[in-house]
Amino acid sequence: MFRRWLVAEEKVDFISRILRTDIDRYVDYLKNTRQLSNGSINTHIRGLKAFFGFLQDSRFIRKSPMNDNPLLKVRSGNIETFTIKQLGALLNAPNKRTFTGVRDYTFMLLLLETGLRLSEATAVLVEDVKLAEGLVFVRHTKNDFHRYVPIQAKMKEQLKR
Structure with missing residues (x-):
């Protein structure tokens, strides 16, 4: 999904040129356009962290744009207790x-x-x-x-x- 978003945004020339602002815009896209929940968006963020971490460890990129990118807050529902x-x-x-x-x-x-x-x-x-x-x-x-x-x-x- 991230790759498709990059193609739509015309940002596919080099993975090393992806910035933190691009990640923030992608998260906004997931939240506003795709209307995903924070929990689903966090799944995408974790995947991107792993991907960019691999690229950084393999020295394909110098610095990961996912460094210090926090997960979104997820509100858990009320837990039913015994009466x-x-x-x-x-x-x-x-x-x-x-x-x-x-x-x-x-x-x-x-x-x-x-x-x-x-x-x-x-x-x-x-x-x-x-x-x-x-x-x-x-x-x-x-x-x-x-x-x-x-x-x-x-x-x-x-x-x-």
């Missing part, structure tokens, strides 16, 4: 008279209270729970930065059970 009624039904689902019911209930409380990801919560070991300090050590994180997450008194009591 109080749904949350109550979910927490009342496990049979708390059985071991598995208590385990499931405790796990749901842990997720709810700490906001841990499922993969983080399933990787918590018994020795990671510091009841005296009111902390849970999270070792398997998305970005590999271990952290301590605080827990409240009710969660500590449930973990003791």
Whole structure:
């Protein structure tokens, strides 16, 4: 699409002559003429960054016009959350008279209270729970930065059970 735009703009003589202003005009074209969303335009920008980065690394061009070209802001939609009624039904689902019911209930409380990801919560070991300090050590994180997450008194009591 970028090449077709270059042909239409009569800018196809040398790739080394493409400037940052040309990239900005192309983004305006995508936004106004093609009416693409910011997320779609960011896909085009990433492709151009990779292409011009390759040209620069291969020494076909001296400087990439994509240097310091930020992505457009993408507004994410609202995330639907559980209602109080749904949350109550979910927490009342496990049979708390059985071991598995208590385990499931405790796990749901842990997720709810700490906001841990499922993969983080399933990787918590018994020795990671510091009841005296009111902390849970999270070792398997998305970005590999271990952290301590605080827990409240009710969660500590449930973990003791």
